[in-house]
Amino acid sequence: MPATPPSVVAPADAGSLPGKRVTLGADVPMRLDSGAELGPFVVAYQTYGTLNADKSNAIYICHALTGDHFVADRHPITGKPGWWEMLVGPGRPVDTDRYFVICSNVIGGCLGSSGPTDIDPATGQPYGLNFPILTIGDMVRAQKLLVEHLGIDKLFCVIGGSMGGMQTLQWAVAYPESVFAAIPIATAARHSAQNIAFHEVGRQAIMADPDWRNGQYLVEGTRPERGLAVARMAAHITYLSEPALHRKFGRNLQDRKAVTYGFDADFQVESYLRYQGAAFVERFDANSYLYITRAMDYFDLAADAGGSLANAFRPGGKTTPVRFCLVSFSSDWLFPTSESRAIVHALNSVAGNVSFVEINTDKGHDAFLLDEPEFHQVIHGFLEGCAEHRGLTVRRRGR
Amino acid sequence: MPATPPSVVAPADAGSLPGKRVTLGADVPMRLDSGAELGPFVVAYQTYGTLNADKSNAIYICHALTGDHFVADRHPITGKPGWWEMLVGPGRPVDTDRYFVICSNVIGGCLGSSGPTDIDPATGQPYGLNFPILTIGDMVRAQKLLVEHLGIDKLFCVIGGSMGGMQTLQWAVAYPESVFAAIPIATAARHSAQNIAFHEVGRQAIMADPDWRNGQYLVEGTRPERGLAVARMAAHITYLSEPALHRKFGRNLQDRKAVTYGFDADFQVESYLRYQGAAFVERFDANSYLYITRAMDYFDLAADAGGSLANAFRPGGKTTPVRFCLVSFSSDWLFPTSESRAIVHALNSVAGNVSFVEINTDKGHDAFLLDEPEFHQVIHGFLEGCAEHRGLTVRRRGR
CATH class of the missing domain: 3.40.50.1820 (Alpha/Beta hydrolase fold, catalytic domain)
Structure with missing residues (x-):
């Protein structure tokens, strides 16, 4: 280097x-x-x-x-x-x-x-x-x-x-x-078994994205944005408590009075999560996410x-x-x-x-x-x- | 029909x-x-x-x-x-x-x-x-x-x-x-806000898979297996308790005496989750997963x-x-x-x-x-x- x-x-x-x-x-x-x-x-x-x-x-x-x-x-x-x-x-x-x-x-x-x-x-x-x-x-x-x-x-x-x-x-x-x-x-x-498990889900989401290109996405001019966003969404749920999610969003609907019977973000919590995923990929690198989560998994002072x-x-x-x-x-x-x-x-x-x-x-x-x-x-x-x-x-x- | x-x-x-x-x-x-x-x-x-x-x-x-x-x-x-x-x-x-x-x-x-x-x-x-x-x-x-x-x-x-x-x-x-x-x-x-959130992560994982083809994968001869597997992995964590994961796997390593310093499944819990994801896609359809999770999200008796x-x-x-x-x-x-x-x-x-x-x-x-x-x-x-x-x-x- x-x-x-x-x-x-x-x-x-x-x-x-x-x-x-x-x-x-x-x-x-x-x-x-x-x-x-x-x-x-x-x-x-x-x-x-x-x-x-x-x-x-x-x-x-x-x-x-x-x-x-x-x-x-x-x-x-x-x-x-x-x-x-x-x-x-x-x-x-x-x-x-x-x-x-x-x-x-x-x-x-x-x-x-x-x-x-x-x-x-x-x-x-x-x-x-x-x-x-x-x-x-x-x-x-x-x-x-x-x-x-x-x-x-x-x-x-x-x-x-x-x-x-x-x-x-x-x-x-x-x-x-x-x-x-x-x-x-x-x-x-x-790091607990449950926390390793959540990290593994995030890593698999990134690695499942074809734009990840076995980690060589910078060379190939792609970015695994969808996978990284999914990883962030899953992680984000773990950062909040169920009562906090309930207090913040409950089952409130997004800009609508009734459900739309579709797969758009009907609920505010869906819209919020999608936003968290989208915002994250603007500021973070997918491989860094892999490396840093792995470092946490390996942590064991005892x-x-x-x-x-x-x-x-x-x-x-x-x-x-x-x-x-x-x-x-x-x-x-x-x-x-x-x-x-x-x-x-x-x-x-x-x-x-x-x-x-x-x-x-x-x-x-x-x-x-x-x-x-x-x-x-x-x-x-x-x-x-x-x-x-x-x-x-x-x-x-x-x- | x-x-x-x-x-x-x-x-x-x-x-x-x-x-x-x-x-x-x-x-x-x-x-x-x-x-x-x-x-x-x-x-x-x-x-x-x-x-x-x-x-x-x-x-x-x-x-x-x-x-x-x-x-x-x-x-x-x-x-x-x-x-x-x-x-x-x-x-x-x-x-x-x-x-x-x-x-x-x-x-x-x-x-x-x-x-x-x-x-x-x-x-x-x-x-x-x-x-x-x-x-x-x-x-x-x-x-x-x-x-x-x-x-x-x-x-x-x-x-x-x-x-x-x-x-x-x-x-x-x-x-x-x-x-x-x-x-x-x-x-x-x-269905609680947290549960809707977990479902949304699963759906986004499926929809992020290019093989999902906007739901038309059967017509196009593909299957969004990677996305569906990630969805299953995330969901599977929620089906188990932290103590159960700890009791079952703890930080036990998979077939090895030491970590490998890589992204393979070092920990048993990773290997287990990957298996759960892979086994699930053999028996389940991605669009059905979308439809059924959505039905649960909408459930609200009150x-x-x-x-x-x-x-x-x-x-x-x-x-x-x-x-x-x-x-x-x-x-x-x-x-x-x-x-x-x-x-x-x-x-x-x-x-x-x-x-x-x-x-x-x-x-x-x-x-x-x-x-x-x-x-x-x-x-x-x-x-x-x-x-x-x-x-x-x-x-x-x-x-």
């Missing part, structure tokens, strides 16, 4: 995207969990706030499956506000007047970081399925290199929801001395620690020094509270430093992206407490 | 199927809820046991979305045992030594009853999407014609799970004087009764005479217990005759098809009680 790979085309021309980019693994390629090597590779990232003199105020935010590094500024393709603007910004729970916030596009992604849409230097063509398979561990390994590149020895905190929560856990387990605190939200220590989750939090026989705050949402059936509780129990069993809050909401898994004041208060409060322990001086604008 | 429509080809040549067939609606076509008319049309059905002299021992069994009338004999395509052999047969809870059991393939289906695979007499080609859209009411209307054809005024009982439960409810509401007892199992009085479910059970201001026994399964998240409870509450509010049992099981929605002894005892006990009230004489072989 060239030093600055001409990161390719659909759906976003990475070179023209806002935000920061760094090439890593140029001297020594990064060894992946699969045994393959990756390097040089690009990590696209964004930062907010100012790193303090002793570099102790850095917070790493890890994004979810289809997220990106535009946490608190406008999405370059959709034009929508940053996906966590409610949580991250001046005076917000993750206060950018006080903390230096970093977020990077995961490797394997499609918004600037190296992934299957990049040109494979071996062929001069987009990688497609020749891009190496990644794990959550690999994603975090790349993030660690970025953090080192930024000259930061120890992150004040790592925060993430869903797959971002997996990365947060991975950070704490792989680099316990480099993380002061961790907030894994709406996540799990391993398996990596010899079958015991507790052991994952006792590296070298010594309890992890990381302070944890776990958050789950009562109506989240994709990453239910029981998954967070399993992590809490493992941490308790090694006398780890952990707090845990289940937020009562009917918004399902998506709640971590939505206006949930109690959730935001929990984040604020936990960070305040950690800042005090860490001895972070308060530095606010105009105060 | 000709009197004996040359019911078409894929996936099953109806003419060569075992079981009984009757042509209905030949003199007067059946008026559908959409306003369209259907007739003459064929209903394929199967019976077990013997109708008694006063024709008072008939039990109608209604099948689910992808079910058929081969309740208690071998499936003509798959060669598998009847789908409810555990429940229906000599000495079984639905005792064919005692009761006359009828089950028909729903209209719109693809195992002998008229549906979108039939030849449209107007064009001489398979209907495809020109087949009229159906409702659960239409399916039951056709069943009522079959029952009249068999000379039966009043069914002793109607039984069905899932979509079969919807039909059971529809029977009781539409023909309260023709049904002595009803056992709606794992069902609901209306809406049909002016917005009040209670009113559905008080035809003409008089409480329904039908005796109900509702059954739900604790881990069923597709048709959760709350849906059955809503029906029980409506029946209670009109002083209806209703009993209700929630079976404790981790098997999810599929439990109604599986070996659940307590469930089977409930069916047996309720039927015994009803038989006594109905004054059915016991008639057992060799006793």
Whole structure:
């Protein structure tokens, strides 16, 4: 791969995207969990706030499956506000007047970081399925290199929801001395059979689309839009709770007083799902979707620690020094509270430093992206407490 | 449509199927809820046991979305045992030594009853999407014609799970004087937003398959197998509970000791889902899947009764005479217990005759098809009680 790979085309021309980019693994390629090597590779990232003199105020935010590094500024393709603007910004729970916030596009992604849409230097063509398979561990390994590149020895905190929560856990387990605190939200220590099953449906929907062309659609000038839309529709149902769908849509009809006795979108929920599918293919790459879902499927902290989750939090026989705050949402059936509780129990069993809050909401898994004041208060409060322990001086604008 | 429509080809040549067939609606076509008319049309059905002299021992069994009338004999395509052999047969809870059991393939289906695979007499080609859209009411209307054809005024009982439960409810509401007892199992009085959403994903998966050819695949000699398989995979997840998937598969790997870092079916649950999809397309028609899911989406007993479910059970201001026994399964998240409870509450509010049992099981929605002894005892006990009230004489072989 060239030093600055001409990161390719659909759906976003990475070179023209806002935000920061760094090439890593140029001297020594990064060894992946699969045994393959990756390097040089690009990590696209964004930062907010100012790193303090002793570099102790850095917070790493890890994004979810289809997220990106535009946490608190406008999405370059959709034009929508940053996906966590409610949580991250001046005076917000993750206060950018006080903390230096970093977020990077995961490797394997499609918004600037190296992934299957990049040109494979071996062929001069987009990688497609020749891009190496990644794990959550690999994603975090790349993030660690970025953090080192930024000259930061120890992150004040790592925060993430869903797959971002997996990365947060991975950070704490792989680099316990480099993380002061961790907030894994709406996540799990391993992907469940049901969640693997839903991912497999999405992958099969993509691969069933003849325009997928065995992953070589960029070369062949097609895009598996129908398959990717179906994958998104199936996934989207899992992000919402049944009560939320009922409250939002119920059996309401779309622009009509009666059913039409046909296969058009009679019900609002159908129209909504179709829109979600159509909007998604505008901003996301099908192969990236395959790679990232696969990384989530492979995630299993306990398996990596010899079958015991507790052991994952006792590296070298010594309890992890990381302070944890776990958050789950009562109506989240994709990453239910029981998954967070399993992590809490493992941490308790090694006398780890952990707090845990289940937020009562009917918004399902998506709640971590939505206006949930109690959730935001929990984040604020936990960070305040950690800042005090860490001895972070308060530095606010105009105060 | 000709009197004996040359019911078409894929996936099953109806003419060569075992079981009984009757042509209905030949003199007067059946008026559908959409306003369209259907007739003459064929209903394929199967019976077990013997109708008694006063024709008072008939039990109608209604099948689910992808079910058929081969309740208690071998499936003509798959060669598998009847789908409810555990429940229906000599000495079984639905005792064919005692009761006359009828089950028909729903209209719109693809195992002998008229549906979108039939030849449209107007064009001489398979209907495809020109087949009229159906409702659960239409399916039951056709069943009522079959029952009249068999000379039966009043069914002793109607039984069905899932979509079969919807039909059971529809029977009781539409023909309260023709049904002595009803056992709606794992069902609901209306399809929920989440369930409509899952159906829509399945339909979109089918319609996204280029081989679907806008529904005209039989004419064009293709079959949307990939789309139909994806639809089945997505649906199949909803039939199982998360605990059942975890117990059955967990994160077990398929024939391997380690992950392969690829997109093959590494996990057993992936392999299982792929198999479910592949097996399904061997026995089911894609357009039938569209039509039948749509009928379920449209089902809403309360809406049909002016917005009040209670009113559905008080035809003409008089409480329904039908005796109900509702059954739900604790881990069923597709048709959760709350849906059955809503029906029980409506029946209670009109002083209806209703009993209700929630079976404790981790098997999810599929439990109604599986070996659940307590469930089977409930069916047996309720039927015994009803038989006594109905004054059915016991008639057992060799006793």
